[in-house]
Amino acid sequence: MKFALLLPALALTLSTAQAGPHGEERGPHSARERGAADATLPWKRNPFPSTYAPLPRQDTLIVDATVLDGAGHRFEHANLLMRDGKIVALSTQAVAAPAGAVTIDAKGRWVTPGIIDVHSHDGDFAAPFTSLDAENSDVSEISDPLTPNVWAEHSITVQDPSFARARAGGVTALQILPGSNNLIGGRSVVLKNVPATTVQAMKFPGAPYGMKLACGENPKYAFGEKGKFPSSRMGNVAGVRAAFLVAAEYRKKWQDYVSGKHGKPPEDDLKEDTLAGVLDGDIRVHWHCYRADDMATLFDVAKEAGFRIDAFHHAVEAYKIPQLFVTNRTCAVVWSDWWGYKMEALDGIRENATFVDAAGACVALHSDSPWLGQRLPLEAAKALAAGRRAGLDIRAEHAIAWVTLNSAKVLGLDAQIGSLEPGKNADAVIWSGDPFSVYTKADQVFIDGALVYDRANPARQPRSDFELGQPSTTKAAKVGGDGK
């Protein structure tokens, strides 16, 4: 029997429509047990396949909108056609609506690609935050500094109300990461921001996994304080280097086995699987790091171990070393203005994103917060404004890429999402006005062509189970004459 295992690299070429709800995605239940027999490298398996199915959708023609397409263009009075879950046409010329399509007049309104949050903890650091979470949070596995074996998707509370808040802020896809206490914190997962009762039903079909690492203060304090390794920055670096030395050996053993050099399969190891996936280039590298000198060291660590750093997250001092981001083809994933809450964040400046952008490197803005995650376009607005005040000539159609196309690049999904180019997934937002204004709201949000949120229609404003019957939604008591 042939196993229909989904390889992340292969999946990139599958369209969402093809993948279907229960189609190619479904792997054998006993993949792990039978992994050795099928002579597949264990880290190439997909034991938790996506069961995502697009929500019911209707072909939609949006007319007369100001469009920032994510790919650097701005169109006035433009028409956008979404058919069968894909972008079909974006034009300032008339676009014919197919039979049965809904036409939305967006005169005076703006349209952008769906917003992508590349650094979220929605679901794995979920609301409500409770005393149980204060003791042991699902966001980090703090029993060991090196936990590449843990997967963020296994911590996700799909009923976290923050998903709905983000959706109302135009967020159509998110990367959920493990926390930053560990040197290697585990695997991230990319989700479509659709309401679901299982995490598998939110998983972005075919999205590459990511691996979260952390440098600097967090790991050395989280573990050093308990008298454990690492307790210093040099310990941080040594820990990661040692882990990849072991992983390289593991990877070679398995490769030798699969290519027939040895008859007996090596022991399968969940930790090494993730690291081997990184060395194969299947699993993307997301490194939490702040300081320029720390990041420069890690560029060398990656070179030595033989992998590429896809993104440094937070990177508040990226502006001090923009050329290193260019030469290493690494994205700087940053905030617009966070600074000062710890030593390694002391030198944060508001021009960070724009200075790195000006050097020609990839920049994306992230939230790391369920509150900020509701207004990522405002992050772009703030970064843009700071850059302009510093004398840089940046346009809105360029800046929107920091929360759309560049974000898709960070996730390795820029062939599917991030811009409104024909052939891409129909993830789009109709904004009530300029998305860079504080007063603007997402009017309608589409994922794969389905209208998943509509500000004007309560029936299209999904709420999580947790919020049912809670005081946020119930009526306030009327106060009597005595005021009590």
Next chain:
Amino acid sequence: MANKFLSLASAMAAALAFGLAPTDASASETVAIVHAQAWTMADASGGRVDDATIVIRDGRYDSVVAKEPPPPGARVIDAVGRLVTPGLMNADTHLGLVEVSSLEETRDHGVSGGPLGAAFDVQYGLNANSMLLPVALADGLTRAATSPTAASDPAFLGMGAVLRIQPGGSILDRARAAMYASVGGFATKQGGGSRSAQWQLLRNAFDEAKTYAPSKTVPAPRDQLQNSLNIAALHAMLETHMPLAMRVARESDIRQAVALADDYRLPLIVLGGSEAWRCADLLAARKVAVVLDPEADIPWTFDELGARADNAALLAKAGVTIAFSVSGNTIHLSHNAGAAVREGAGLAVANGLSFAEALKALTIHPARMFGIADRYGSMARGLDADLVIWSGDPLEPASAPDLVLVRGEPASQITRQTLLRDRYAPKHAQERWPPAYRP
């Protein structure tokens, strides 16, 4: 008549220069800002005056009149139609009490042991050279309430202060501006595990304070839970009608706070108040003010299950006086106290609050709550001429101050961040000498 005329651009340049070499403010100077869209905060609708001439004498407002020629001899700044407001006030920060949040040696807003509960008074820890203050000022903040976060006594956090954010000199505007306390949520642990106990202990403390007689050498005839330092502080609080600032989020606790304030005749400020909209009418009837975070729209804890984005709008509609503070994962609270509170006000407007009400919540409302309206909060004659000329709508995060005046004098807009910005600007990319050789 010879006006010393300054364009906005040259005034901005002057402000930058002042940052490098502070000048002696000429006490007798008259400054006139012409062609301003002034929001004076003089009336309920924000006191807007178009094409206004704002006249400042000796660092204080003299007049704001439409289309008035500037007085002879005045230094004139042309606002070219831009929006001008009083300097803003953030109603809940730790400014002056923190540098790097994670470093305990730079953090003075709370105590974890020792005898000080209600008596803990943040005024002695204020640092006028804090690197956060120039950032706040450059963002248009000229006043801030700075609050205690913890004291060794359950429920009481200590006494906060109001800061005057200005370059150099003293930043203390009003000491003991409010007595802070916290009930519910994760604070319950310190109260023995029940919020009931916290309310009982608070009530008991005020009972003790009422009967406290500082002149008597004879000890009180019953057990005193509050030590003499704390009881004296509470006694003084009652005597001076110091407001009680209660950090509470759940509706039941907000109602308990109102009952407590009624019973002990305390002016009450609710801090946080995620569920305050649920008792808006009660708060309006009792003239209870609310300092809220407009970003707090997630049921983040069981105390905030009623959190809503339109909390500010619903409270204002009911007639409650509101002011703002923005936590931003606690990062914006102090470090971006100016920029974040403007953005928060903008979000409140996006969720139904009027623009004028939002500006009042950034100026005159907190000024009244914390007892400094006799010198700050509007452009009324005689008040400190702390004002901001904005590049655009001040509630848009993309806007920034073009010019900040502190008592009539242009304030520096140089911060440690702008120095880093200039040192690492892209124009230096090809230079061979390391950045450390640049200014």
